[in-house]
Amino acid sequence: MGTGLGVAIAAGATGWAIGATLVGGGAATDQVEQSIWIQAEDSSIGSALNLSTTVKQPVRVVASNHLTGVVSAVDTGEKKSGDKLYSVSGKDVHVIQGSTPFYQDIAPKSSGQNVKQVEAFLKSLNFFTGTPDSSYDAGTARAIKAWQTSTGQKPDGVIELGRMVAISSLPAQIDLSEAISPGKQLAGGEDAVMAASGKRTFTLSLTAEQAAMIPQDSVVEVQHEKSIWKSVIAQTSNEDTGNIVHTLSAQDGGEVCGAQCTELPSGSNVTLRSKVIVVPATSGIGIPAAAITTDPSGQTQVTTESGPTHVKVLASGQGIVIVDGLEAGTKVRVLEVSTKTP
Secondary structure (H helix, E strand, O other): OOEEEEEEEEEHHHOEEEEEEEEEOOOOOOEEEEEEEEEOEEEEEEEEEEEEEEEEOOEEEEEEOOOOEEEEEEOOEEEOOOOEEEEEOOEEEEEEEOOOOOOOOEOOOOEOHHHHHHHHHHHHOOOOOOOOOOEOOHHHHHHHHHHHHHOOOOOOOOEOOOOEEEEOOOOEEEEEOOOOOOOOEEOOOOEEEEEEOOOOEEEEEEOHHHHHOOOOOOEEEEEEOOEEEEEEEEEEEEOOOOOEEEEEEEOOOOOOOHHHHHHOOOOOEEEEEEEEEEEEEEEEEEEEHHHOEEOOOOOEEEEEOOEEEEOEEEEEEOOEEEEEOOOOOOEEEEEEEEEEOO
16 A cells, blocks of 8 residues: 655745655555655844943042032033033032143142143133143233133132142043032042043843843944944853843954944943844855754765755754755755654
8 A cells, every 4th residue: 555645834934845755555554754855945044132231431539629618519411621510619610631630729830730731721712822831921820810701700810729620531421429419518638520430341231031042152233323343242240130241342352342432422331222143144045954964974964865965054043054065946854754654
């Protein structure tokens, strides 16, 4: 007795048609071999997770308070050179760009780097017309008085210690310490101005389920405006909440943002969109993963109508394998099982 049975099965988004042929004969207890074949075809695979990356930068104290009195106003946030930070008993404290902390009044007979960075600041506003140097002279006095007039101060040509704060890079996100709060009494010497400083860290905080979906060698694309920075997982740790944290680095081991770090918004914490490439986008000849076997020597192969054929696996994902070594239209065996006839 001979029996033939044909079955067509749709195989996912690729639209594969799987043909199953049942061939057998003899008594009811005879074994029947069933083979399922599919045609290799042009396919594409790839998957990604859209997540958020947190950018953190250490914050440190960059200036102390040198004024005495009651804090009468505060003004934090993104600051540029010349902006006001806070006021003590009506005296405003301004921030300028400079690498040397203020340690003296800027007044006649003053000298040093403090004087030079004040002159550079005043020159940027067109109040100082000379070449910034370390000596207080008549040009310095005129420039300070002009600036004081423009900001509503008494134009006496003296910048009292504490009325200016130097920050090495501006504009920047500026915060104030807890001591610099409206109504607080200051005696001088308090930690006052805080700013982001040092290397940024880029992290992904994931649930255990999300982390299980991400291979350790995944590429993470971090997006800021029109820039996309490719990064990798450099370190993994666990939070007390049970979340898993991946710390990212650039593919060369450096900062994720590389030479474009200055384009990031100022602040100690910034959130950026990111995409984790779970399976890289790959196109080519695709077959079901179930068609892949290995020969006794460990080489990857498939079974075609002509017999075993060695192939090279280029990518895999979503139950599909992209291979080199087959042509579109080639039939490969996906499954071979033996059953008993009824």
